[in-house]
Amino acid sequence: MKSDSKQSANTLGDWAKIALEKHFQKTIQYEEDVLSDRAPEALHQMRVGMRRLRSAAKGFAPALDLPKAARQSQIGKISHSLGSLRDLDVLLETLESGYKDTLPDQEKEEFKRALTLLKSERSHAFDAVRETLNSEIYLSFKNSLADWLNCPSYGEMAQVPIQYILPDLLLPEVSALFLHPGWLLGIKTKKGQVKIDNLTETEVEELFAKQGETLHDLRKQVKRVRYQMSLFTKFYGKAYSEYVEDLKEIQEILGKMQDGVVLTETLSRVLGCNLQDSLPTLAEKLLENRYLSWLEWQPLHQKYLKPEIRDHLRLELLYPNLPSNSKKSRKKKKKG
Incomplete structure (x- = not known):
C-alpha cells in the first residue's frame, strides 16, 4: 500500500503501514545532508522523522510484526545518536544568537572559550553520528524496514477497523x-x-x-x-x-x-x-x-x-x- 492510498485504508494494519512509510521516507531523505553536515535543519528533520517513526511503531504495535532490526529498540539507538548532536547544535545556536551580544566585556573571553569547547564536543558528536549512519545496525534497519514495507507482516489486530x-x-x-x-x-x-x-x-x-x-x-x-x-x-x-x-x-x-x-x-x-x-x-x-x-x-x-x-x-x-x-x-x- 502506498502513502497516497489513505482513502482505501480502513484497518489498523492499513494505517500502521501508512504511518511507518511516511516517517521512514522522511527519515532517509535527509540522510545525505546529515552525513555531509550541510545544515542543522537536516539533522533536526531526520531526528524528528526517527522519533515519529518510533512513536508509530509503538502506537501501532498490536497490528505489527516488524523484523527485529526495525523495532522500537533499534530505532531508539539510532535516534539517540542523532539527538546528542542535535542537542549541541541547539545549545550553540541559542548561545550565539540569544546571549552572545548581551554579555559585558569582562565575560566575553570566557564565553568564547565555552563556545570553542562546545564546538569541539560537537565535532566528536558528529563523528559518532557518521559512524552510526554507516554502521551495520543502521543499514540493517533501513533494509529490513524497506523490505517490510514492500511485503508487510501483521499482527492479529491488524484486520480490526481502526475506528473501533x-x-x-x-x-x-x-x-x-x-x-x-x-x-x-x-x-x-x-x-x-x-x-x-x-x-x-x-x-x-x-x-x-x-x-x-x-x-x-x-x-x-x-x-x-x-x-x-x-x-x-x-x-x-x-x-x-x-x-x-x-x-x-x-x-x-x-x-x-x-x-x-x-x-x-x-x-x-x-x-x-x-x-x-x-x-x-x-x-x-x-x-x-x-x-x-x-x-x-x-x-x-x-x-x-x-x-x-x-x-x-x-x-x-x-x-x-x-x-x-x-x-x-x-x-x-x-x-x-
Whole structure:
C-alpha cells in the first residue's frame, strides 16, 4: 500500500503501514545532508522523522510484526545518536544568537572559550553520528524496514477497523500522562481543591534543583502522547486537534525550561566551575528566562488540572468518527 492510498485504508494494519512509510521516507531523505553536515535543519528533520517513526511503531504495535532490526529498540539507538548532536547544535545556536551580544566585556573571553569547547564536543558528536549512519545496525534497519514495507507482516489486530480500536490505543497513553507526578509540581491542595501556587523566581529555582528531572520527564510523556494523537487527527474533530495543539505548546514551553537547565549544566561542566562564578551575567539571564517560561506554563498547567478538561478529552477519544450506519447504532446503544 502506498502513502497516497489513505482513502482505501480502513484497518489498523492499513494505517500502521501508512504511518511507518511516511516517517521512514522522511527519515532517509535527509540522510545525505546529515552525513555531509550541510545544515542543522537536516539533522533536526531526520531526528524528528526517527522519533515519529518510533512513536508509530509503538502506537501501532498490536497490528505489527516488524523484523527485529526495525523495532522500537533499534530505532531508539539510532535516534539517540542523532539527538546528542542535535542537542549541541541547539545549545550553540541559542548561545550565539540569544546571549552572545548581551554579555559585558569582562565575560566575553570566557564565553568564547565555552563556545570553542562546545564546538569541539560537537565535532566528536558528529563523528559518532557518521559512524552510526554507516554502521551495520543502521543499514540493517533501513533494509529490513524497506523490505517490510514492500511485503508487510501483521499482527492479529491488524484486520480490526481502526475506528473501533482507537480509544483502546489512545486512552492508556493519556491516562499515563494525567497520572504523571510532574503535574503536582508548583501546586497546592486545600479542602480537596487543587490550585496553582504563585511561586517566586527563587522558589522556582529551588523546585528545579530538587525536581527538575520530574518536569523534564513530564515533557517527554507529553511528546509521546502528542506524537501518537497526531497519527489519528483524521478520525476526530476540531476539539481533538485543539488538544494536540495544546500538547505541542506544552512540549515547547517545558522544553524551553529544560534548555535553560541543560545550558547551565553543560557550561558549568565544560568550563570546570560553577556558571555563576565564571559567567554571572549569563547565569542570571538563564534564570530569568526559565522563570518567564515557568509563568508561561501556568495557564496550561491550570487548564489541564481541571477535571472537566480531562473528562472532555477522555470523552473525545471515546468516539472517533465512524461510518454513518455505525454512528446510528452507537447512538441507539447509548440511549438504551
